[in-house]
Amino acid sequence: MLEAAAHRLATSADVHRRLNDPTLFHRDLETILHDAVASVIDPRTVSLAFNIEQVDLTFDQMSVITMLVIEAAHNAQKHVFQHGRGTRFSVDLNALPGRRARLTIRDDGPGIMPAPDTAGKALGMGIIEGLVRQLGGNARTDADAGTELAVEFSAGR
Secondary structure: OHHHHHHHHHHHHHHHHHHHHHHHOOOOOHHHHHHHHHHOOOOOOEEEEEEEEOOOOOOHHHHHHHHHHHHHHHHHHHHHHOOOOOOOOEEHHHOOOOOOOEEEEOOOOOOOOOOOOOHHHHHHHHHHHHHHHHHOEEEEOOOOOOOOEEEEOOOOO
C-alpha cells in the first residue's frame, strides 16, 4: 500500500512539474487531458471519451483540472480497469451560466465499493477532495452505474 501511494505521489509530482510549463497549454485542453489519461489507462483496452467545451479557464485551473482527471484515472485504473470491471472512461467539461463550469469524470465499473484497502482508497479520495478545494468547487459523487465525479466551480478570473 505504501509503495502504491509513493508511486501515485511520484506520478502526480512529475505531472505537476510538467503542468508548470505555460507553453503546455498552448495545445488544447482536450489533447492534454487525453494524453494525461492515456499515461495512466491503456487506451487499447479501455475506451477513452472526451467532450471538452471551450471554457475561459486560468492557467492554474487548467493545471488543477488536469491533476484531478489524472487522479480519477488512477483510481479507476486501480479499482476498475486492472480487474476487468469496466471498459469506458470519460471526461466532460461544460460551460454553465454565470461564468461557472462543470467537470464530470465517469467510469463504467461497479461503483465505489467498500474495499479491504480502505487506506489506499482514502488516499485517492483525499487527493481528489484537495484538488476540488483548490478549484474552489463543489463535488458530487454518484456510484449508481459506475462512478461519476462532478465538480462545479467558477471559471476564469
